[in-house]
Amino acid sequence: MTTQSEAIAADLEAIRANYSLTDEQSQIVDHVDRVSREVLHPLQARMDDEEWWPDDLFKQMGELGLLGITAPEELGGSGQNEFTQALVSEVISKWNPAVGLSHGAHDNLCLNNLLRNGSEEQVKKYVPGLCSGELVGALGLTEPGAGSDALGSMATTARRDGDDYVINGSKIYITNGPIADVILLYAKTDKSKGAKGISAFIIETDNPGFKVAQKLDKMGFRGSPTGELVFEDCRVPASAMVGPENTGVSVVMSGLDLERAMVASVCVGMAERALELGLEYAKIREQFGKPIASFQMMQSKLAEIYTEVETARAFGYRALAACTGLPKGAGGRGEIHKLTAAACLYAGEAFNKAVTEACHIHGGSGYMQDTEINRLFRANKLLEIGAGTSEVRKIIIAEELLRA
């Protein structure tokens, strides 16, 4: 007789075979699955209770080979494509959503963006440390007054002063902000040009003009440190600029496309975990003299959750496949823009449905904060807000449809 986890492992193997993952990808997924289950899953309770991030966790992730998935091997990375990076995100998020979130901000938003857009010097300077976990990365885009209108309302400025830029402004809801060593930051270098006056910078957080105004207390993904960051006459050399001046918008927009494809994978991993937990509970919980899994109304929920998980996965993988090999500077418009926004929109809402039903299967116990299903439930809302709200994702899709 096979155990529950053996059955699930067999299922996952079949799924991977269906998507023709390469042997290398399968090995990576197996490795990440094992270490995430053994090392990251047990951290959930304390991270959630205390908004606690374990001090050495990035270094530990570096040692376990979880960082720099898309970085070249000679710089300490794994030399994989973004599809594989998303698979890694999916599996980490399944076993510890908060670590998955911090990992994504570090590995995709900061490191991968830097790889795609940074100069050779910048890449050499920061990427090895980001791959080993010696350095922790973050990305600074959202501001107190600039959310859905991130580009238009951006108020942070970078003023040229001799060989330096002087940055002033604040950023909010920045994942890894309170613990970051380097931040890929967007600021306006020419206010008169609107979105076309934005530039990207790489900021070292030991700069005296940088401070963490506050660490924020979240509903879900607790433990992944989120902060409000303030820049006060923060002076950086011109060499800290990523890409040419006033071309930040293409970095933002192409980065956001990849981010949305990653977020879809995060949703898939978490929805898959919600299914496992719902299934497990339905089989062991007995009422009216039998396991509640024997009741058709519970079976209906399980069937619907499974369908959401696999639909989100199929669509998410399709978007990721389209992202693979996306040329530098591409994205932020056209088919890829539409497809990644749609995959992200679908996955966020699919996870909402899946986790709502899986939590409901748990009855009263699912309402208790210290259950894993409750943590997943509380984490959901971010996935329909971050990386563009569901509404912004719809705007992108509709604009691309109507442009043709």
Place this chain on the structure above:
Amino acid sequence: MNKQLRNDTALPTHFMTDEQQALADQAGKFFMSEFHHLNAEMDDTDDLPSSVFPKLGEMGYLGLNVPPEFGGAGLDFTSACIITEQLSRASAAIGLTHVAHDNLCVNNIYRNANDDLRRKYLPGLCNGTLIGALGLTEPGAGSDALGSMRTTAKKDADDYILNGAKIRS
């Protein structure tokens, strides 16, 4: 508008009487000024400030359906619901606690207990010196609360001996 309902004065309509509307306005104002500001702290600490029950008792918002002879407000059931609605609007958490006390415990005692028990418990429950709860759900008895109930009360001469556990009460 349903003619039959309007013409049959024995049947309640979903419209509030003038008294009920006045009750709702007064209660709503009081709950917003006294309780709404407690929400943040209650959410942070997962605790009920000790001032809440005495304040509810003092203003006559406990024992809503209990006659004045037992210390209650002597209101009709619809009026009790109107007050619950206003309280939950100001503070969902206090609303939940109030309904567990006032409906699940107090009103059940009033409807089902003998006079000795009523006289013993209702005055305290109505002035807020006693806090009530109801224990039904058990770790193994949720949707099947009655069929799966394991808590027992064994008769022993003039006493009963209780054994078991209740959860999420």
